[in-house]
Amino acid sequence: MRKIGLEDLRNIAVGASVLGAGGGGDPYIGRLMASQAIEEYGPVTLLDPLEVPDDALIIPSAMMGSPTVLVEKIPNGKEIIGAFRALEKHLGKKAYATMAAEEGGINSMVPLMVAATLGIPIVDCDGMGRAFPEIQMVTMTIGGISATPMSIADEKGNILLLETIDNLWTEKFSRSITVDMGGSAMIALYPMSGAQLKKWTVHGSVSQAEKIGLAIRSARKQKRNPIEAVLKEVRGFILFKGKIVDVYRRVVKGFARGRTIIDGFDEFEGKRLTIEFQNENLVAIDEVRGVIASVPDLICILEMETGEPITTEGLKYGYRVYVLGLPCPELWRTPEGLKLVGPKYFGYNVEYKPIEKIYGGELEK
Amino acid sequence: MRKIGLEDLRNIAVGASVLGAGGGGDPYIGRLMASQAIEEYGPVTLLDPLEVPDDALIIPSAMMGSPTVLVEKIPNGKEIIGAFRALEKHLGKKAYATMAAEEGGINSMVPLMVAATLGIPIVDCDGMGRAFPEIQMVTMTIGGISATPMSIADEKGNILLLETIDNLWTEKFSRSITVDMGGSAMIALYPMSGAQLKKWTVHGSVSQAEKIGLAIRSARKQKRNPIEAVLKEVRGFILFKGKIVDVYRRVVKGFARGRTIIDGFDEFEGKRLTIEFQNENLVAIDEVRGVIASVPDLICILEMETGEPITTEGLKYGYRVYVLGLPCPELWRTPEGLKLVGPKYFGYNVEYKPIEKIYGGELEK
Numbered sequence: 001m002r003k004i005g006l007e008d009l010r011n012i013a014v015g016a017s018v019l020g021a022g023g024g025g026d027p028y029i030g031r032l033m034a035s036q037a038i039e040e041y042g043p044v045t046l047l048d049p050l051e052v053p054d055d056a057l058i059i060p061s062a063m064m065g066s067p068t069v070l071v072e073k074i075p076n077g078k079e080i081i082g083a084f085r086a087l088e089k090h091l092g093k094k095a096y097a098t099m100a101a102e103e104g105g106i107n108s109m110v111p112l113m114v115a116a117t118l119g120i121p122i123v124d125c126d127g128m129g130r131a132f133p134e135i136q137m138v139t140m141t142i143g144g145i146s147a148t149p150m151s152i153a154d155e156k157g158n159i160l161l162l163e164t165i166d167n168l169w170t171e172k173f174s175r176s177i178t179v180d181m182g183g184s185a186m187i188a189l190y191p192m193s194g195a196q197l198k199k200w201t202v203h204g205s206v207s208q209a210e211k212i213g214l215a216i217r218s219a220r221k222q223k224r225n226p227i228e229a230v231l232k233e234v235r236g237f238i239l240f241k242g243k244i245v246d247v248y249r250r251v252v253k254g255f256a257r258g259r260t261i262i263d264g265f266d267e268f269e270g271k272r273l274t275i276e277f278q279n280e281n282l283v284a285i286d287e288v289r290g291v292i293a294s295v296p297d298l299i300c301i302l303e304m305e306t307g308e309p310i311t312t313e314g315l316k317y318g319y320r321v322y323v324l325g326l327p328c329p330e331l332w333r334t335p336e337g338l339k340l341v342g343p344k345y346f347g348y349n350v351e352y353k354p355i356e357k358i359y360g361g362e363l364e365k
Numbered sequence: 366m367r368k369i370g371l372e373d374l375r376n377i378a379v380g381a382s383v384l385g386a387g388g389g390g391d392p393y394i395g396r397l398m399a400s401q402a403i404e405e406y407g408p409v410t411l412l413d414p415l416e417v418p419d420d421a422l423i424i425p426s427a428m429m430g431s432p433t434v435l436v437e438k439i440p441n442g443k444e445i446i447g448a449f450r451a452l453e454k455h456l457g458k459k460a461y462a463t464m465a466a467e468e469g470g471i472n473s474m475v476p477l478m479v480a481a482t483l484g485i486p487i488v489d490c491d492g493m494g495r496a497f498p499e500i501q502m503v504t505m506t507i508g509g510i511s512a513t514p515m516s517i518a519d520e521k522g523n524i525l526l527l528e529t530i531d532n533l534w535t536e537k538f539s540r541s542i543t544v545d546m547g548g549s550a551m552i553a554l555y556p557m558s559g560a561q562l563k564k565w566t567v568h569g570s571v572s573q574a575e576k577i578g579l580a581i582r583s584a585r586k587q588k589r590n591p592i593e594a595v596l597k598e599v600r601g602f603i604l605f606k607g608k609i610v611d612v613y614r615r616v617v618k619g620f621a622r623g624r625t626i627i628d629g630f631d632e633f634e635g636k637r638l639t640i641e642f643q644n645e646n647l648v649a650i651d652e653v654r655g656v657i658a659s660v661p662d663l664i665c666i667l668e669m670e671t672g673e674p675i676t677t678e679g680l681k682y683g684y685r686v687y688v689l690g691l692p693c694p695e696l697w698r699t700p701e702g703l704k705l706v707g708p709k710y711f712g713y714n715v716e717y718k719p720i721e722k723i724y725g726g727e728l729e730k
Contacts, residue, residue, distance in 0.1 A: 086528070090455075158534055161526040163451070169523055176541040 001051055003043040004122070008210060009034055009112065015213030016108030017309040018230065019205070019326075021298040023280035024104015024131035025067020026311055033077055034109040037116035044112055045121035047097060049203045052123055052194035056096035059087060059191045060127065061114045062107045064135070064152065064174060065184035066256070067313070073182055076155050077113065080186035083153035084114055087188040090149050090161055099123040099197070101138060101190065103205040104131030105311065110186070122206070127190065129202035129329035130298050133255055133279040135174055136167035137341050139331045140190050143200030150174065150189035154181035175253075202329045208234065216307040226307025227322045237359045239284055239293055240273040240323040241266055241304070247315045255279055260301075260315045262323065273323060275299060277312045282346050284323060290350075293325040294343040296332035297355040300324045325355045366416055368408040369487070373575060374399055374477065380578030381473030382674040383595065384570070384691075386663040388645030389469015389496035390432020391676060398442055399474040402481035409477055410486035412462060414568045417488055417559035421461035424452060424556045425492065426479045427472045429500070429517070429539060430549035431621070432678070438547055441520050442478065445551035448518035449479055452553040455514050455526055464488040464562070466503060466555065468570040469496030470676065475551070487571070492555065494567035494694035495663050498620055498644040500539055501532035502706050504696045505555050508565030515539065515554035519546040540618070567694045573599065581672040591672025592687045602724045604649055604658055605638045605688040606631055606669070612680045620644055625666075625680045627688065638688065640664060642677045647711050649688060655715075658690040659708040661697035662720040665689045690720045 004012070013027040038044060052058065061084055063075075088094055098111045098118075103126045115122040127138030135147055147170040153159045160177055164170045170189070178185045192200075211233045219229035230236070242264035249258035257278050264271040273292075274285045281299035286292045293299050301310045304320040331337050333354065339345065342352045369377070378392040403409060417423065426449055428440075453459055463476045463483075468491045480487040492503030500512055512535040518524045525542055529535045535554070543550045557565075576598045584594035595601070607629040614623035622643050629636040638657075639650045646664035651657045658664050666675045669685040696702050698719065704710065707717045 090526075156534075157530045158538070159528045160538060161455075161528075163524045163526075165522045169521075172545050173523070173525060173542060176545050177538060180537050180541050 001048065002046050004046050004112065005043045006035055006038055009038065011210045011213035011217060012108050012206060013105065013213065014216055014309070015209035015211065016103050017105040017311065018212050018300050018302065019129070019209055019298065020104035020131040020309065020311065021280045021300050022277050022312040023133060024102060024311065025106040026314065027105035027109050029074060030063070030106040030109030030113070033075065034113040034116065037113045041116045041119060044115045046206060047121045047123045049123055049125045049198050049201065052097065052197055054193060054195040056194040057091065057093050057191060058097050058099055058123060058194065058197050059084060059095040059188050060099045060101040061111045061188050062101040063110050063184060064187045065178040067106050069183035073155070073184055075186060079153040079155050080110060080114055081117055082157070082159055083151040083186050084118070084188045086153070086159045086161060087149060087151040087191065090151070091191055095120060096194070097121040097123050099201070100126035100206065102126055102128040102131045103209055107131070108206070108209055123197065124206045125197065125201040125203045126205040127201055129205050131280050132341055135171040135189070138190065139202055139329065139337070140192065140196070140200045141167050141340060142331055142334065142336045143196065145190060145192050145196055145200060147189050149191060150187060152177055152185050152187045154185050202331065220306055227302060227304070227324070230302070230307060230324070234326060236324050236326040237355060238322060239299070239325045240264060241268050242273065242321065244315060244317055244319045244321060247317060256312055258312070262321065275301070275323070278346060279312060281312065283343060283348055284325070291348070292358060293355050294348065294350060294352055295346060296328040296337065296341045296352070298326035298328060300326060325359070327355050366413065367411050369411050369477065370408045371400055371403055374403065376575045376578035376582060377473050377571060378470065378578065379581055379674070380574035380576065381468050382470040382676065383577050383665050383667065384494070384574055384663065385469035385496040385674065385676065386645045386665050387642050387677040388498060389467060389676065390471040391679065392470035392474050394439060395428070395471040395474030395478070398440065399478040399481065402478045406481045406484060409480045411571060412486045412488050414488055414490045414563050414566065417462065417562055419558060419560040421559040422456065422458050422556060423462050423464055423488060423559065423562050424449060424460040424553050425464045425466040426476045426553050427466040428475050428549060429552045430543040432471050434548035438520070438549060440551060444518040444520050445475060445479055446482055447522070447524055448516040448551050449483070449553045451518070451524045451526060452514060452516040452556065455516070456556055460485060461559070462486040462488050464566070465491035465571065467491055467493040467496045468574055472496070473571070473574055488562065489571045490562065490566040490568045491570040492566055494570050496645050497706055500536040500554070503555065504567055504694065504702070505557065505561070505565050506532050506705060507696055507699065507701045508561065510555060510557050510561055510565060512554050514556060515552060517542055517550050517552045519550050567696065585671060592667060592689070595667070595672065595689070599691060601689050601691040602720060603687060604664070604690045605629060606633050607638065607686065609680060609682055609684045609686060612682060621677055623677070627686065640666070640688070643711060644677060646677065648708060648713055649690070656713070657723055658720050659713065659715060659717055660711060661693040661702065661706045661717070663691035663693060665691060690724070692720050
């Protein structure tokens with residue numbers, strides 16, 4: 001158990017954007033809201049998953065929909081509290097703590113805001129160890145934990161409660177509702193026991209985000225190479241280094257789909273990498289070697305000089321970037337995990353190969 | 366207070382289809398389900414609105430979506446009970462009785478099925494005195510009664526609860542959810558007190574449907590003119606008599622929109638009437654005189670020989686029909702009522718004129 005203050009918040013926001021693997025949105029608005037809540041109510045308690053009693057009720061809290069919408073449709077902060085309270089009421093029980101559904105830019109911040117406002121702890125875990133675009137794509141689904149009862153709320157005051165027969169139906173209904181709500185909504189879902197949390201979540205993801213964020217921010221201040229700093233903290237591989245020469249993006253069913261093309265320089269001179277994405281980066285394709293990394297492993301694009309993670313909606317011609325490959329949590333590498341978030345689910349007819357297998361031992365840290 | 370048995374059910378189904386004014390769907394599936402429930406659990410108690418205690422909780426029950434979908438996607442009967450129970454649980458109180466949201470073909474039957482199955486009475490009233498296509502189009506909205514908390518359920522077992530800021534938002538969310546559920550869903554909504562029911566519903570609509578249905582069915586058996594029989598029971602006017610020569614229909618946002626053209630014969634020889642509809646018949650337009658009837662008054666198309674009411678999805682070339690105009694309940698003629706369901710709401714730039722004003726005293730009964 002420890003406390004999370006304003007400075008920690010900044011580190012978590014940057015690190016979670018790296019783990020977002022292109023998705024999860026720019027945490028700007030989320031960080032402002034969480035900062036304000038911490039300023040008003042004080043630091044947030046971060047619990048290790050093993051500190052949570054087995055019979056405690058944990059309710060993850062998150063934003064759903066397009067992060068880009070948030071910039072113009074700013075949450076008032078009451079909707080997520082309303083959603084959280086509505087679900088507690090429906091369950092007839094108060095939550096012992098909240099947690100992140102995903103470790104992406106915005107959704108690393110939302111549960112911190114909830115925790116600060118309600119005076120409850122946040123648990124050092126999440127349901128992905130990264131970001132993914134759909135509701136059912138969490139490790140809890142592998143464990144048979146239902147996404148519902150779930151609540152969904154907008155800034156106008158509308159609140160809906162869902163009880164669905166499986167987590168794919170939760171995704172379907174909540175996606176339509178989010179569109180009706182204007183493209184973004186606040187949600188509380190996957191209510192679970194402490195025992196379930198210990199078994200079916202990704203442990204330590206808040207700490208990991210913080211560690212990555214701290215490494216990047218320290219390197220910047222000390223004029224060191226931020227990419228090297230990141231790779232000292234997490235196991236990962238440099239997949240590519242180059243300049244973005246093309247970005248193709250279209251919105252399909254509320255998702256940002258597209259690809260970006262990067263032309264290499266230095267040791268990657270003369271090579272070209274294509275990254276395809278659906279909110280998150282899905283596959284990295286080398287012109288000669290084919291797919292060199294794929295979901296569920298993390299494909300992260302970082303600006304070369306500052307180490308700033310670039311989300312898929314932030315990709316622009318001319319950016320000089322590093323592309324990193326990070327191994328995903330082990331739960332995603334099970335047959336059940338790959339069925340939920342493997343390359344085939346996203347329409348790629350390739351077998352998943354763990355990134356450290358592709359990169360042998362040579363680049364491994 | 367009286368009991369409704371199987372024979373009464375048949376009369377109500379036919380009469381409610383007349384009051385459906387082209388909408389409300391073919392009651393076939395609904396009548397089968399209600400019949401089965403009455404056979405299994407016994408006759409249903411019909412209460413006069415004035416017999417309901419002021420502090421009693423009344424929950425209307427209904428089908429939402431396209432009635433045509435029901436023919437292939439047959440309800441299993443559990444979804445409406447599930448929806449009803451979920452709303453009771455959410456409210457923390459058992460319903461004293463149920464009632465019809467609208468007096469259309471299917472939705473006259475759904476609450477009878479619920480009442481029989483749960484062993485509670487049905488109240489002799491509804492929220493329209495006819496059928497209308499949207500959730501907020503009930504007399505309860507005029508009285509400021511919220512459509513929510515509302516529950517919505519499908520045959521697969523999904524149940525959603527809505528708490529919206531107004532009844533237009535209820536319509537918006539539940540329409541999307543109904544589409545996701547496959548085009549039809551079962552709903553429980555507008556929970557209200559006995560005192561609210563007395564003031565803001567249309568009284569006597571079940572009895573009126575029964576009276577009309579009995580008149581038509583008796584006339585058929587006795588080879589009398591069913592149209593004359595109907596006009597003996599209710600105040601109404603013959604707007605037209607002729608043959609359907611064209612039907613134009615398209616589905617827009619889950620609604621059946623279109624128009625039918627009828628060429629007159631007998632006393633209407635040489636004349637042509639166009640009826641435009643959105644699920645329900647909205648306006649009747651005479652080639653020379655212009656709009657001769659409009660919402661909220663009822664425009665009903667009945668087959669000439671049998672008096673069988675024809676819903677808008679049942680309109681076909683060649684049918685010989687009577688078009689009747691029936692005055693709507695007085696609540697719809699208030700400024701608030703006309704704002705909700707007047708011709709302007711449906712996009713017609715005409716002032717509403719009560720049908721008995723248009724038809725003077727000459728045809729009035």
